Amino acid sequence: MTGNRTSVDPVLTLPVEITSEFFYQCLPTSCSDREWNTPDPREAPMLLLHVCKAWREIAISTSVLWSKMEFSMHNNHGADLWRTWLTRAEGRVLFIKLHRWIPEEDEDEDSESEQEMTGTPLSTFLMLVHCAERIQSLELSTITINTLEKLAQASRGTCNFLSLEKLTVGLSPEDPSYDQWPMPGESTTDPVIALTNSPLLHEVSLVKTPPSVLSLPWHQITTFTGTRLLCGDCLEVLQLSSNLTECAVATGRIRADDVVKLTHSHLTSLTLFTEDGYGSADLLESLTLPALQTLHILDADDFDENELNIFLSRSSPPLRKFVLRENTLTSLASETFQLMPSLTELEVWNPQYSVIPEFFRNLGGDPKFLPRLQHLAFVNSVYFSGILGDTQRGLKSRWDMRHDPMPVAQLQSFRLTWKKVVVLEADALLPFRALIAEGLDISIESTNGD
Known part of the structure; x- marks a missing residue:
């Protein structure tokens, strides 16, 4: 076709407001590999400047594209x-x-002009x-x-x-x-x-x-995250932040001069995690947290169950969620769970061989053992003969307790994963399927998803 008419890209016929919205949707989000806008010419918003003159003008005038940098x-x-x-x-x-x-x-201390x-x-x-x-x-x-x-x-x-x-x-x-820099508490x-x-x-x-x-x-x-901090620094933050409700920290070991014993009445969530060699659970020795509802202890090499029990006894918190992930095999006795009567969600990683049989004997035999538990997970468990039988009997007994005169909370979900691929007999999971049919959400798999 010949003629003097100039073809126009249909996109350029859209109202500027719609094009601007398209541009905004090109920006990274918290669900993408990165969340912040950078001056990388291969990615939005900078990429939008190099498509054509019209897009460049629209992008430059769309202020929201440049507000997160x-x-x-x-x-x-x-x-x-x-x-x-x-x-x-x-x-x-x-x-x-x-x-x-x-x-x-690299700075020039004598530079005075803005350009310099x-x-x-x-x-x-x-x-x-x-x-x-x-x-x-x-x-x-x-x-x-x-x-x-x-x-x-x-x-x-x-x-x-x-x-x-x-x-x-x-x-x-x-x-x-x-x-x-002066240590915590010093001038x-x-x-x-x-x-x-x-x-x-x-x-x-x-x-x-x-x-x-x-x-x-x-x-x-109200929310604090501390990474690679001294234990005393974390205690100082807790002292200063009287209205703190959420705290996540990766700290070093407690020192002899970190003698502060601190009661924090508002903290409801505490996460102890590990990063670059900082990852201690020693902070629990100094704290009393009577309002604590969520506790995560993640990869703390010095985790001590006895210190946890002392902390729970001292604090008597209304703990609803507890997650324990250790790099080595985890050993938790029934005494620890007895100190968590309000618990509704429990997740234990790398449980030792003896943990699961004892846990399910208590779960199925004692209605006072974690009476409010609704969500349960054992992750990276070692497979052993009888584990499915112990687990199924405990789940079944606890599931049936919901009809008792003094019923316990109804379980809603159970997850069990093994470290290695496990080949099961064809009918090994039949008892669990019966519980699934009655309404219990169950997931049993190896860590590779089989």
Whole structure:
């Protein structure tokens, strides 16, 4: 066909609002490999700038595309890009993640003009302070204490982070000043106070960062995550955060001078996990948590069942969910479960040979044993002759107790997985199928899904 008419891509005939929504749906989410927008030209939003002129104009004018940003600050190029994104985000609420900072020795202390300072931590923080009231989430990672102190210099004291709800600060593993920082309870240098005026802040994460580095409104924090912290640092956070309800920490072993015995009346969820060699359950020795409802102990090499029992006896918490995952075989006696009368959900990893038979004898024979249990899982169990019989008899007896004059809670789900592939007789699972037919959700499999 010939003629003077110019073909127009049908996409370009759409209203700008619809095209902008399409662009927004191209952004990464928490379900994708990464959650933050980066300046990678192969991914949205930067990719949208290189399709055609029309798309570029729409993308630049769609402020929501530029409001959630992750930048490396190790050179001037990253700082320049960040400045551009802030301009494009206009009046949007901001989600900012900045990492890999320029080493202090690369800064020119005599530089005074804004152009000369571009890319330095001070110039970056000056931009941060300028948009502080719009920041809802802020992450400063792989940063040194000296660099972080530039924030105080940029803000000239406190600053109004009126929209800030979530804060993450992670010191660089190479920062030598961390090891020189005063231990918990000792006198310290002045903390960075720039973030003190954050009336909506309720979630804080610290990575290898003592809480004394920052002056925060700790009394309003409800969720805390601490990674690679000293045990004393975690205790300090719990002391400062009287309204904390959720806490997840990877800490070192307790030290002789961590003598604090702390009762926290509001904490309902505690997770002890492991990362980079930090992963101790010693924190339980110092705590009394009368409101605790959820407890996860994950891969703690020093887990001690006796210390757990002492903690449970001391706290008498209304514990509803307990997850225990050890790298080695897990041994739990019935005495431990007797201290959890309110438990509704139990998950035990790598149980020792003796754990399952004893557990199901108690479950099926004693209505006072975990009377509210509804969800039960044994993960990575060792297969042994008789395990299915012990399990089925215990489940069946507990299942039938729901009709007793003083009924226990009705089981809703049961999961059992083995470490290795197990070949079963054709009729080995028939008794479980009968329970499934009556309404119990049962999953029995090897760890490879067979």
